[in-house]
Amino acid sequence: MKKARKVILILLLVLFIVSCRPQPDLSRDFPETETWGETFEVFWKKMSTNYLFWSLDYDEGRGWDSVYDEYKEKFDALGLVEDSTRSAEEQKKNTLKAYRYFFEITKSLSDGHYALEIDDKSGNRIRLSPSSYRSLKNYGFSDDDIFKFLYDPEYLSNPIFSDWLEYCMENTATIMEKTFGLPSDVGGYNDALANGALAEQYHFSAMKYFNTRNGFHIVLGRNSEGIVYFSFSGFNFNNYFDEDAGDNGVVKIVRDFFTLISDEETTGVIIDLRGNTGGFITDMSNLWTAFMPSDIDSVTIGYTRRKASENRTDYNAWIPFVINRSHLFEYGNFNKDLPIAIILNGSSISCAEMSTCFFMALRDDYGYDVRLFGEPSCGGMGSLNYDSEEMFNGGISSIAPYVSLLYTPYCQMKYLDGICYEGKGLPVDENVEFDHDAFNDGRDLRLSAALEWISSK
Numbered sequence: 128m129k130k131a132r133k134v135i136l137i138l139l140l141v142l143f144i145v146s147c148r149p150q151p152d153l154s155r156d157f158p159e160t161e162t163w164g165e166t167f168e169v170f171w172k173k174m175s176t177n178y179l180f181w182s183l184d185y186d187e188g189r190g191w192d193s194v195y196d197e198y199k200e201k202f203d204a205l206g207l208v209e210d211s212t213r214s215a216e217e218q219k220k221n222t223l224k225a226y227r228y229f230f231e232i233t234k235s236l237s238d239g240h241y242a243l244e245i246d247d248k249s250g251n252r253i254r255l256s257p258s259s260y261r262s263l264k265n266y267g268f269s270d271d272d273i274f275k276f277l278y279d280p281e282y283l284s285n286p287i288f289s290d291w292l293e294y295c296m297e298n299t300a301t302i303m304e305k306t307f308g309l310p311s312d313v314g315g316y317n318d319a320l321a322n323g324a325l326a327e328q329y330h331f332s333a334m335k336y337f338n339t340r341n342g343f344h345i346v347l348g349r350n351s352e353g354i355v356y357f358s359f360s361g362f363n364f365n366n367y368f369d370e371d372a373g374d375n376g377v378v379k380i381v382r383d384f385f386t387l388i389s390d391e392e393t394t395g396v397i398i399d400l401r402g403n404t405g406g407f408i409t410d411m412s413n414l415w416t417a418f419m420p421s422d423i424d425s426v427t428i429g430y431t432r433r434k435a436s437e438n439r440t441d442y443n444a445w446i447p448f449v450i451n452r453s454h455l456f457e458y459g460n461f462n463k464d465l466p467i468a469i470i471l472n473g474s475s476i477s478c479a480e481m482s483t484c485f486f487m488a489l490r491d492d493y494g495y496d497v498r499l500f501g502e503p504s505c506g507g508m509g510s511l512n513y514d515s516e517e518m519f520n521g522g523i524s525s526i527a528p529y530v531s532l533l534y535t536p537y538c539q540m541k542y543l544d545g546i547c548y549e550g551k552g553l554p555v556d557e558n559v560e561f562d563h564d565a566f567n568d569g570r571d572l573r574l575s576a577a578l579e580w581i582s583s584k
Contacts, residue, residue: 239507298402316376405477
């Protein structure tokens with residue numbers, strides 16, 4: 128009898144503790160918050176119901192309850208977000224405590240796209256990003272340095288970050304300037320001789336490039352050995368491919384790319400996705416159809432799933448992620464025996480990683496000769512949709528009035544091997560360390576490794 132009474136008391140205690148936690152608000156109609164405690168509570172609910180990657184984080188979602196237990200009192204103790212009785216110094220100190228709590232909660236999330244932007248309306252802003260945290264941590268920075276880096280814009284000028292900032296700037300624009308001696312600030316479509324020794328080092332006599340003021344950069348060329356090089360900063364082709372856009376510079380370069388890769392004089396292809404920030408998924412079909420075997424209409428590059436309900440780990444079944452054949456251009460026929468090199472770095476994300484999966488699938492399922500160079504990618508392969516919070520149990524949202532952005536995907540992806548590379552990045556076949564001095568001197572070691580591999584074929 129005593130044993131039964133003890134069990135009942137334990138059950139009642141568990142029920143009491145659980146009932147103290149906020150239950151998911153199915154209406155999603157959250158009021159504006161005034162205190163840090165209220166802000167945290169809405170944040171915790173939204174994460175509980177909308178975050179996709181609980182299968183990877185916080186002990187498969189079970190640990191998220193303990194986050195509430197640990198932090199609710201801490202946030203409550205901070206009081207009002209805006210308190211007119213505090214001095215500016217006190218206000219900032221209080222705000223930074225809240226930001227540090229959010230930093231500790233989110234820093235180890237696997238979601239490569241994840242961002243949490245908070246503004247206390249008193250001049251204190253922060254953007255928390257687990258992918259930035261991982262990158263800075265890999266460079267050896269402490270949590271204190273990383274936190275200050277994220278909330279204090281002036282701290283960016285600290286010399287300790289100079290190497291890391293240069294490493295992050297390895298993208299299409301800097302490759303144009305450092306590797307090929309091409310101007311990245313000349314707008315529109317250009318067809319010009321590559322500049323001097325930098326391009327001659329890689330045996331390029333001429334290159335085509337395109338720049339826009341919003342940072343869309345494209346480079347295309349073929350060297351004296353017949354190796355085609357194609358780099359672009361993001362999957363921003365969609366608007367340029369519109370019928371109303373006409374035969375613009377982007378279309379010209381893309382058509383030239385399709386012509387080159389099917390040309391008999393071509394000996395190999397390099398797709399350089401370093402620093403590629405992703406973009407429109409539809410662009411992958413329009414670009415990569417050029418490489419598809421002529422007898423198929425689609426390539427399966429992995430599997431995706433969404434949340435099925437408000438419960439943390441209640442997912443829909445995995446369904447094939449398919450890139451369908453596009454009929455937008457004349458594509459020609461690509462010789463599958465030609466070697467294809469993909470170059471990645473830690474800033475290659477989203478459609479850049481999905482595209483890499485496309486070429487991996489060509490290798491693994493169709494026997495193409497594909498090799499990955501550089502370093503593992505960012506690890507952000509979830510699909511984004513700005514309206515997804517209302518349509519699905521996931522997606523981009525905010526918490527009025529202080530959390531301006533809670534940025535997270537609505538769709539999770541894994542590759543054909545069954546592995547979800549979210550937060551880890553796609554591994555490369557040949558790791559080539561980034562060398563700041565060499566890159567700034569025009570010696571692009573990662574490109575050199577790709578060219579050498581194709582030349583050896």
